[in-house]
Amino acid sequence: MNPALLIRLRPITPWRIGPDHGAMEQTAAVLHSDALYSAVCLAFEQLGWLEEWLSATANPYAAPAGRFSSCFPWQRGVLFAPPPHGLWPPPETPGTPAKLRWKGAHLVPVTVVAALLRGETLDEKDWSVDAHSGCLLPVAGRFPTGPFRRMRRSAAAVDRVTHGAVQPWTAACLQFAPGSGLWCAAEFATATAYAIWAPKLESAFRLLADSGLGGLRSRGFGRSRTPDFQAGVLQELLLPE
Numbered sequence: 001m002n003p004a005l006l007i008r009l010r011p012i013t014p015w016r017i018g019p020d021h022g023a024m025e026q027t028a029a030v031l032h033s034d035a036l037y038s039a040v041c042l043a044f045e046q047l048g049w050l051e052e053w054l055s056a057t058a059n060p061y062a063a064p065a066g067r068f069s070s071c072f073p074w075q076r077g078v079l080f081a082p083p084p085h086g087l088w089p090p091p092e093t094p095g096t097p098a099k100l101r102w103k104g105a106h107l108v109p110v111t112v113v114a115a116l117l118r119g120e121t122l123d124e125k126d127w128s129v130d131a132h133s134g135c136l137l138p139v140a141g142r143f144p145t146g147p148f149r150r151m152r153r154s155a156a157a158v159d160r161v162t163h164g165a166v167q168p169w170t171a172a173c174l175q176f177a178p179g180s181g182l183w184c185a186a187e188f189a190t191a192t193a194y195a196i197w198a199p200k201l202e203s204a205f206r207l208l209a210d211s212g213l214g215g216l217r218s219r220g221f222g223r224s225r226t227p228d229f230q231a232g233v234l235q236e237l238l239l240p241e
Helices: 033-047 050-057 110-117 191-211 234-238
Strands: 003-009 066-068 072-075 078-081 127-129 136-138 148-159 165-176 180-188 228-233
Touching: 003 191, 003 234, 033 050, 033 066, 033 191, 050 066, 050 191, 066 191, 078 110, 180 191, 180 234, 191 228, 228 234
Parallel strands: none
Antiparallel strands: 003 180, 003 228, 066 180, 072 078, 072 180, 127 136, 148 165
16 A cells, blocks of 8 residues: 555635635635645745656656645544545435435545445434534534634725725635644655655645645635644545554
């Protein structure tokens, strides 16, 4: 099994993740892997490693030295991810009407994903759906809220050329709860690739934590505390025994 690096980002400001349709009044909850890769490339450009990084990961004639997952929410040690479409929502128990709206959960703990893949059933008494974040939360855990809420921030653009004409605008963003943030994983092709690129990726993510990820970075959005890094094998990092 290939080595991997689990990265947890701990936001200290609101984040804006642009949705696919680009509407400013809405925000996504998942930072897709292509946007994350682009941000890492910009960080490597500032650190002076961009050409070497592109040669190792974007060479069409060779397998990439590493690859990223998307950025998903986490809260109090629980990692969330989209459930498998073919197994979600879980089947209802025959003769028992469902009380929990499973379809309202767009992100579930990775332990639930593993249980679904093993063919296990979920007891709806053990779970609840957070209406603000769309995350499936364990009832027994200490989760007073979901990992984030969608909020809006207003501002105004002032045109000094036309004698102070003002154009107000509103942008949606994510406000994270205490003990919450976003996580992603980087998997490396070989142990040698890990030894070369894992320390450099940690430097790149420290830079991105300071400069910001996502939209409206010039307004201070998308910033984080120093990221947490955990090395290991991807399956063991996501599903520890």
